[in-house]
């Protein structure tokens with residue numbers, strides 16, 4: 392079997408409403424999740440044991456972080472398929488870590504997809520979904536790799552009307568933020584889930600649809616990392632930016648743009664002022 396490569400695209404929550412809390416402490420969410428055409432790359436090939444090597448611009452951020460979710464995913468899949476976990480895995484890490492764009496979750500989902508192909512394993516969809524959810528609340532949506540409305544704790548996934556072509560500028564102040572810490576710091580009441588209206592025709596209509604939706608974790612994240620307010624302000628005041636929001640539990644924020652030229656110009660302008668920030672322009676992937 393030849394090596395298999397899968398891109399682990401960055402997950403972006405276009406809006407994120409916290410709608411309740413379960414007795415076990417997990418929060419109920421209503422979120423429109425999309426993927427951006429930038430991410431980590433996962434490559435797997437046949438081997439006599441299980442190993443993981445990591446390189447790439449953000450690989451060093453994983454040093455001293457303990458285990459890697461990629462190995463957890465490989466072992467969980469092998470257990471479920473009742474086969475030995477044998478593979479040489481290489482991860483090229485480009486996304487910031489603990490950044491609200493699902494880096495680890497996307498890597499875990501990419502591992503499940505790549506190893507399923509390498510090992511010739513086809514788990515029943517419900518079993519694969521449960522296995523993904525046990526790895527992390529964001530892993531099931533990262534398996535789908537296309538615009539999805541996420542509910543429950545991340546386990547209820549629904550098709551959304553087609554989204555228009557659009558570009559995203561992702562900006563992270565290079566400060567890691569722990570997801571549990573942000574949920575713990577969240578205050579205030581819960582939002583009501585809001586059905587999505589009909590399909591927006593272009594990026595401007597998408598921005599209008601999102602205008603009255605936000606990210607309910609923003610204030611909590613800013614209380615822990617005040618730089619997020621500056622990132623949002625910078626994006627909001629950048630020419631041609633249709634909408635700026637935080638993704639997930641932060642600290643990465645995104646700006647929505649109609650086209651590549653506008654997004655590239657915005658990313659360059661932000662990088663010129665804040666060279667230390669991680670700042671990337673990427674298309675919104677409207678299909679997997």
Ligand SMILES: C[C@](O)(CO)[C@H](O)COP(=O)(O)OP(=O)(O)OC[C@H]1O[C@@H](n2ccc(N)nc2=O)[C@H](O)[C@@H]1O
Pocket residue numbers: 404407416417418419420422491496526527528529530543544545570571574639640
């Ligand atoms: C906030 C989001 O990024 C939105 O896409 C995700 O729901 C987070 O997903 P994730 O990082 O895969 O989360 P997990 O690794 O499963 O959970 C980390 C911790 O975040 C909190 N958590 C996470 C998801 C959720 N729906 N409610 C929560 O309260 C819990 O304290 C949990 O122990």
Ligand SMILES: Nc1ncnc2c1ncn2[C@@H]1O[C@H](COP(=O)(O)OP(=O)(O)OP(=O)(O)O)[C@@H](O)[C@H]1O
Pocket residue numbers: 453456457458459460461487488489490491492493494495496498529568570639640641
């Ligand atoms: N391959 C991996 N990539 C990133 N983080 C990993 C990986 N494996 C394990 N981790 C651990 O997972 C934690 C969360 O990292 P991740 O980048 O997935 O956060 P996140 O982007 O905030 O996720 P989410 O948006 O799903 O909340 C990190 O602190 C790190 O210790």
